[in-house]
Structure formats: structure tokens, C-alpha cells
Amino acid sequence: MLDTSARLLRLLSLLQTPRAWPGSELAERLGVSGRTIRNDIDRLRELGYPVDATRGATGGYRLGAGAAMPPLLLDDEEAVAVTIALRIAAQGAVPGTAETSVQALAKVEQVLPSRLRRRVRTLQAYTVAVPADRPAPTVSAELLTTLVSACRDRERLRFDYLDHAGRPTRRIVEPYRAVNWGQRWYLVAWDVEREDWRTFRVDRIQPRTPTGPRFAPREPPGGDIAAYVSRRVSGAAWRHHARVTVHAPAAAVVEQINPAVGTVEAIDADTCVLVTGADTVQTLALQLGMLDFDFEVTGPAELVGHLRRLADRYGRATPPIG
Template identity: 55%
Template sequence: MLETSARLLRLLSLLQAHREWSGAALAERLDVTPRTIRRDVDRLRELGYPVNASPGTGGGYQLGAGAELPPLLLDDDEAVAVAVGLRTAAGQGVDGIGETSVRALAKLEQVLPGRLRRRVSALNAFTVPMLRGPLPSAADPAVLTELANLCRDAERLRFEYRDHEGTPTRRTVEPHRLVCSERRWYLVAWDLDRADWRTFRVDRITPKPPHGPRFAPRTPPAQDLAAYVSQGVSTRVYAAHAVVRLFASVEEAAERISPTAGTLEPDGPDTCILRTGAGSLDVMVIHVMLLGFEFEVLEPAELTEAIGTASGRLARALARSSARAAEPVPRTPDGAGRTPGTPSGPGAAS
């Protein structure tokens, strides 16, 4: 009995992981016969899980939406509460749980009955969150769920994409993963027209169904996709790049430097390496200075020259300001002092 229950849970997990499975593939994964798979599917249906089956050589099993919520998950009110919470966490990128929220939301909405979906949509449509500070362009939870399902099922995605100037383009990609950073979502995908990996901001994506067909997943551009996206949005997108040693631990630096401002790697207990980008070397000087850490430029050499130029300009400005502050205050005929540059005599402002 325990073995059968464990197998049912594994079967349910497999059905949630991919959109459709053949009976032979499920039998191979669970090391049982196709007949056992058919019996286990019947047991899941008895428990309330809506498992659809299509006959023929191209058929298989698919977990679908049913008239009733499967009893082993949640009751109606709990399901609505969880779905609303997951949508809120996904749309606002709650720190540390954003990506998990999207995965869980995709699984829950897959089996959520229509009447409960309408309740969830109403709550989200007529609820206004009060947040601390401005909210960056939030990704639509419905779009996030759609993208997550396409990544899971390895289906091509067609969408309209707006660049930072608002110019739209039509794109066709093979979606791979969603990455969340600071309440902003990014899609890592293989761009078919450009034959290369690209990173897209989800809040700029408008899906244009129908999607498909399915594709064979490619080797991702990096093992650490979070670092890959961070480097893309903080460094590769800019004309000027720099590598700087900061005289602070990587933990201390991470408190001030977000993943969208640069990538950090440890360089000993009290130093770390920052890789970052900017529109120009002059802007890079300001960017590094405003970090608030002592630093050393590792590359490029041109950044050191730009810092020298800025240092000289600042030194001359400081010298002029200091000299002006040291000038004696002019005296008026009655002996009263006035600030240099202040008008005097008839018609002077009082």
C-alpha cells in the first residue's frame, strides 16, 4: 500500500512537470507496466485529479482543469488565498520567492476550476497594494504563468517586444527559464531570428498566440542563469565595461550593489571583484565613486586615465572654491560687511 501511494505521488509529480506524457514514457520512468499506469491514473481520477487521456500512437496523459478542485490539494477558500498570494508575490517579485511563486502558480492554475479562477481574477483586479517606494514596471502574473508553462513544455513563444524607447518588434523564441531580480522579471530564450541567446524583460513582453511547435531544449548559455542575466543587464548591455577591486567583503558590497548594477565575486576576506558597465567611461567614474568603497581599477587602463582627468578637474574646482572662501569680505562705507558678489548702492535688493 505504501509503495502504491508513493508511486501515485511520483506519477502526479510527473504529470505536473510536463504538459503531456505517453503511457510508455511514464511506465519507463516509474519502472512499471503500461497496465499499472492505467490503473494508477484511474486511482488519481477517483481522488479528484483531472487526468485526461488521448488514444493512439501520438496520445498520452495530461493533467487538466476539472470541475472540482482535487481534494488532496486545498479547499476552495484556501486555493483562492494561495493563488492570490502567489500572483502578488510573482507580480511584485517578493525577495527570494518570486521564481518559486511562478512555478507554484503554474501548477495550481493548471487544475484550478473556472469558478475559482474568476474569484482570483476579481480579487487581483480590484485590489491595490500599498508598497514602500515606487514599484518598477511589474510583470503581469498571467504572462508570467504563460511563459513558465511554455518553458516547462518546451514550446516556441511568439510575442511583441518593446525596447527601452518603446519601439515594438515581433520575436519568435525558444523560451528556457524565467529569472527574477529586484521585483523585475527576465526571460532567457533562444532567439530564432538572431540565432543567439537573448534576455527579455517580461514587463515588455506581449504574447501573441498561437504558440508552438515544441522544440528540443538547447544547452543553456550558462549554468548560473542568475549570474548570466545579472551580467547581461549590468554589463554587456553597456558600451563601457570595467573590472574593479573593492576594498570590502563581498557580503558588505552586496548590501549596496544590486545584481542589476554589477556582478560581484569574492577576492579574499576583505576585498571583492566588481564587473560592471556604463554608457561611457566618464559615467563609469561617477558610478564607481558613488558606490562608497575604496577601490582599485583592474581594467581597462582607460578608466584609470578617466579617473585622473576627473581628479584633476575636481582638485581645480576645490582650489577655486577654497580660494573664493578665503577672500576678505568687502566693507561698505558704513563699515558693514557684505558677501562678495552681492549688489550694493542705490537700487540694490534689500
């Protein structure tokens, strides 16, 4: 499919030049048979591109009038998905891209067939986005591009960074991936001086140029990079931490919790430890109450006291047995 798409793009590029192309010459240019060229011409016509054909010594294929717009080689669902994504970007998902997203959206909508344009406009008219409770940290497209380019090229990054407490530090890292979670972006990288993997909030990064030397890739932490980020970010933000013994197999507990809630460590076939936390003991107690297994809590004291108060309250809320 990718080879076919690339060939169609190349074919369109040739047909946009102000001349007629004999089928044999197109076949030679693209390294395919004449039959493939005829099939590709039919495909372009199905996609809405007016390809004219003339016979004779000076005949051949050329794009008809009205085909000056760049080619849009997408099926119906892909075209709608691209348009929706541009609409979301135009709402300012990444600061600095709103204006260019609107411009790109206008160009895409211009070349959409009428049946798709109606679907897209219906989605726009009858869907509403709820603003975030808190404003998202500002991350420029230029900064994201710098970080992901360093990831791609495997070049060390030097940057100034504000840590969780707001203290300025200077870091040298080997960047691996930029991860989007909710309204925030994070950079996962190997910290050269600390000799360990670290997660950095992108809005707190101020890159220094130029980038450093190239590095050999390392095995990423934890396998699932998204789960790794959610665990690290959640754990760093918790005010209350707890190690809870759960009387159930580790695999069964893992199925019931989100990676952002905590990690599970097996003890034996029927018991495990849930390492978890939350910003309040009330939230932590709620998370534990949603486990459909027996568990034991020995600390912290604030959590133990809150669970005892909940047990008394629930006891008073239900009629006595018998």
C-alpha cells in the first residue's frame, strides 16, 4: 500500500507538468508496466482527479483543469480523521500551531468531496469541546520539534530544567521519546550524570544549543513507555504513599488497576503488594475500596485512621444482620 501511494504521488507530480505524458514514458519513469499505469490512472480518477487522455503521436495523459491543488491520497475515513485532527489542533492543543492548523484545515476542506465535506461540517457543528479545568502548560511546537529531532537523530541534549520543587538545574541527557499525557508533554531520557532513566516535563525544559554527540541507543525502561511515564509522574506527585498487602494473585490485581494508580509486586501465587499513593488519604482509601479483594494496610497512620473511620461509618450505615 505504501509503495502504491508513493507511486501515485509521483504520477500526480509528473501529470501536473504542462505537457502530455505517453503511457509508455510514464511506465518507464515509474518502473512499472503499462497496465499498472492504466490502473493507477483509473485510481486517480476514482479519487476525483480529472486525468485527460488524448490519442495520436502527440497524445498522452495530463491533468485537466481545476487540478492545481496538491494531491490528497486518502480514503474517506482517513480524510475525515485528518480534518478532525486539524480542527483539534486549531483549538490550540499545541500553542503556536493554531493559525497554521486553520490554514491547513481550509486547504484540506477545499479538496474534500462534497459528501465528506458535509460529514466534517456536521461533526464541527454538533460537537462541543469542554475547556480544561486548569490551563495547560505552554509547550511550543518549536520545542517539541527540537526534542523529537534529537530523539530521532540520537543526539545528546543539554538543557536548563526546573525540578519538581522549582529549583533550576542543568541536565545532559540521551533523549528517547516525547510522551503526551492529558494536557502535558514529558520527555523520557537517560540522564548521563545520574546514570539512570528520568522523566522531564517539557514545559520546564529550556534547550541549549548545539546538541551534543550521537549516542548508542539503550533498552527503554519498563518496555511500555506510556505505562512507565504514568507510574513515574503519578508517584512524583503523590503526597501519601502506601504499601498494601493484597490477598490475590498479582496478575488479578494488575487487571483491576491503572498504571497511574501504582505497581504490583508478587509475593507468592496468592499474595502480592500494591505500591500506591494519592494526593489525599480519602482518594487513596477510595482506590483501595475499589479492589475486589481482601487487603491489609499497616501505614501510613493517616490512612489507617481514615480506613477505621470509614469502617465504622459503613457499619452504622447498614442494618444489623439477623
